[in-house]
Amino acid sequence: MATGGVRELHPPPCAFSPRGRELLALSGPDGRIQVWDTRGGGLKREYVPSAHLSATCTCLAWAQGRTDKESPQKKKRKSEAVDGDKPYDLLSIGTATGSILLYSIIKGELQSKLVGGHDRRVNCIRWHQDNGHLYSCSEDKHIVEWNAQTCKVKCKWKGDAVSVSCLCISPDGKMLLSAGRTIKLWDLETKEIYRQFTGHSTAVTSLMFMTVRPSQGSQPLHDPTGLYFLSGAVHDRLISVWQIRSEKKEKSAVLSFTLTETPVSIDLTPSESKEEPLKLAVVCRDGQLHLIEHVLNGNYKKPLMPTCTVQIATSGSDGGSTPKPIPILAASFCPDRQSLLLLYGSTMQPVIEKVVLKTNEPHICLIRDIQKTLTLRKDMPVTKVKTPVVTSDVQVLVPGIPGHSAAIKSAPSVALKPDGKRKPGDKEASIADRLGAMDIDMAKVESKGGLPQTDSFAVLLVQGLESSDANILNKVFQTKKDSLIKNTVSRLPVYAVIPLVHELTKRLQGHPYSALLMVRWLKAVFVLHASYLSTLPDLVPQLGMLYQLMESRVKTLQKLSRLHGKLYLLITQVAASEKSQDLTDLNQKAKLVYEEESSEEESDEEMIAERESDDNWEEEEGETENKEDETSEEEESEEEPDMNVDKVNGDSDLDPGNESEEE
Incomplete structure (x- = not known):
């Protein structure tokens, strides 16, 4: 089955129906979904989503089964009764906008649409085999569990720090593998991480379980210990095989297989016993198919080479041209586990062929002629708009409605050889004849200065x-x-x-x-x-x-207009005041100086201190303290003018005794 992945690496998404491989869903580059019958029945269904240009298809997945409630409804139509025994008729389509479409192959119509889970590109979709739930991952770093019956989100959790590129459900339905830059094993009941695996340097795009268990069988069914799974990544030419061990420590890959290019499609036939070899079919980006047969019986440090490499090319017999390679798009094992279904060619005209390959040859080249072996052809679409071929008597006035083809003017017939060359002796049509056949009025062309334009704005x-x-x-x-x-x-x-x-x-x-x-x-x-x-x-x-x-723009404009008005008013007032005052002739001298009394008293004390220093007046420490007390009392009491006068006059004849009396 083709796995979803990165757009620049993978071809358009394709998916084989499970078990029988009767159907192949293929998405073209224009967004059309085509369902082909792999048994030679041609194109069975074609579905064009309404938003196929803006919301192109990114991944495809088939539903794992239908519920019993829908089986009585299938008997209402004869066409549905024929296909009623096929359990796989529901195709899920992931889009680039985050929505998921559910398309019914039997009814040929869109059944439901899942929205609200992702807001970015859907990378991978997987159906649960038991409960019918749908799991999807996206570039928005989240994993979503959908209820397909109600088309609503059942659970959503963050899967990785980067885009989650691929998913895979364990065979027992209890565990879920998710991959971004790291591979995580989740418990679906608790949504907790059970194991983590790191081994790829780029985003992982392929995940697939291998139902291989130890021969003892001692583990219970819900315990994934002993299971193997493989992984492939972007720009990585190795496929790694991992084993889910019982230890909780992170382990490296058990072994790896080397390829010629990045893998784009992987399918396998699991081994039923430990001694039976595992078969892998890997399609690489270069269009080659690698077949691998290996028994998982131990660890290998060196990468193993593929058992067989398959290529498809043209015969090159026509005209002596050299053989040209035909790219293989996808491959899948048939239910007999011996033959392969190969999808090669192009998405517009694909070729599906069932082949039986012998893996004892290291290199196999299949010679195919696309023109002769193309058995799946698409019928021409029936349209109500006919394009008439008119004669010279009919004149077309308007080119028609945009989007519809205009009438084809009958051109002068010139006999040509089958190879497209003129016969010798035939005259080549002149430019005037060709312009006349195109019904262009030269006078109008010359007056307007050029040819009429066929397009417009x-x-x-x-x-x-x-x-x-x-x-x-x-x-x-x-x-x-x-x-x-x-x-x-x-x-x-x-x-x-x-x-x-x-x-x-x-x-x-x-x-x-x-x-x-x-x-x-x-x-x-x-x-x-x-x-x-x-x-x-x-x-x-x-x-x-x-x-x-x-x-928001209108509200902001109102606030900005108010701010602009205030700023304009302030600027005009400042400009007007600067003009009225000459700032250069300002007088820097103060016209009036006001001094408080405390400042005068401090200046008088400084003058007395200078005079006392000039007279070298020495006093004892006790007298100095008394004078300081007296000075402080004089400053506190303003009702004794005589003592202030004496102090100003420099009367220093008072002895300490008199000072104490005055106190």
Whole structure:
């Protein structure tokens, strides 16, 4: 079975139906899902999702079975009664936007859609074999357990620090393997990590259990100890085989197989006993198939080589051309465990062939002619729009509705050889005859200065929206003419209105100059397509982001206008005051100096201290203390002017005795 993985590494997703391998689901590059009958029945179903351009298919998986409640409903139709014995008729489709589609092969219609679990690309989908639950992993680092009956999320948990790229369920249904940069073994009941394995330097894209148990069989059924599983990673030419041991310590890989390129598709036939060899079919990125037969009986330090390598090439007999290789896209073992189903060629015209290979030869090259052996052909689609071939008497006035083919003008017949060359003697048609056959009026061409344009801004805009081409969108959105914007928007088909609004909303959050141009486009859309927008039931969630963006911009504009007004008022007042006052002629001298009394007393004390130092007046320590007490008392009491006068006059004849009396 093909495993899901990274887009730049893997071909378009494909998956064989389990057990019988009767059906093959294949996703093309355009998002179409094709279901082929591997027994030679051709194309059985083709499904085109409504959002196949924006939400392309990323992975495919078949349901493991149908419930008994749905079996009576299958008897209502004869076509369903024929296929009623097939338990695998439900195909799950993972998309790039995070949604999962469930498509019924028997009914040929979309049965349900699982949304709300992932918000980014779905990398892998696995069905539980017992309870019918669905497990999916995504680039949003989470693993989701779905209830397929109610189409709701049952459990969601974080699987890794990076994108979770692959999943695999154990044979007993009790454990789950998940892989990002590391491989983790989860207990599905408790959602706890049971083991961790580290051995790849890049993201793991392939996981598969090998139902090999020890020969003693002492372990219970729910204990995964002794199980083996294999893993392959991006840009890694090795497939590692791991054993889930009873020790809790992290162990390295038991053995590994070397390949020529990165593996893109892996299938195996598990060994029923320990002595029976395990068979692997690995398709690599270079289009080669490697067959491996090995008995898991011990550890190997050196990588093992494949038993057989298979290639497909053309015969090269036509015209003496050299043989060209034909890439193998996928391979799967048939129920007889001896033959293989090979898918090779291209996704548009695939070839499915059942072959029996002898692994005793190291290299096998199968010679195939694609044109002759192509047995699975797709019928031409039936359409109601016919393209008429008109004669010279009929004149076509308009090219037709955009998206439909215009009438084909009958060209002058020129006899050609089967190889496309003219016969000798035939005259080559002149340029005037060719232009006449194209019905181009040369006078109008000369007056307008060039050939008439077959495209317009409306066609370019639709192409840019469908392909998400930034160059085309930038070219269209750079126009500033209101009349051209209105004409372009008025010619848009209705299905392109909502994608245009989403693109304009995204560009509104960019540069202010770009936002100024986008407002003109939004105005034209709401004026010209208001009737269509009003009929949409989900208009509010579709325009919710745009409304919130405009609301926040309006609120911010009001606050900015207030701030601008205040700043403008302050700046004008400062400018006016600077003009009225000449700042250079300011007088730096103070006109009035005010001094407090305490400052005068301190200055007088400093003068007395200077005089006493000049007279070399010495006093005893006790007298000095008395004078300091007296001085402090004089400062505290302002009702004794005589003592202040004596102190100012420098009267120092008072002896300590008199000072004590005064005190």
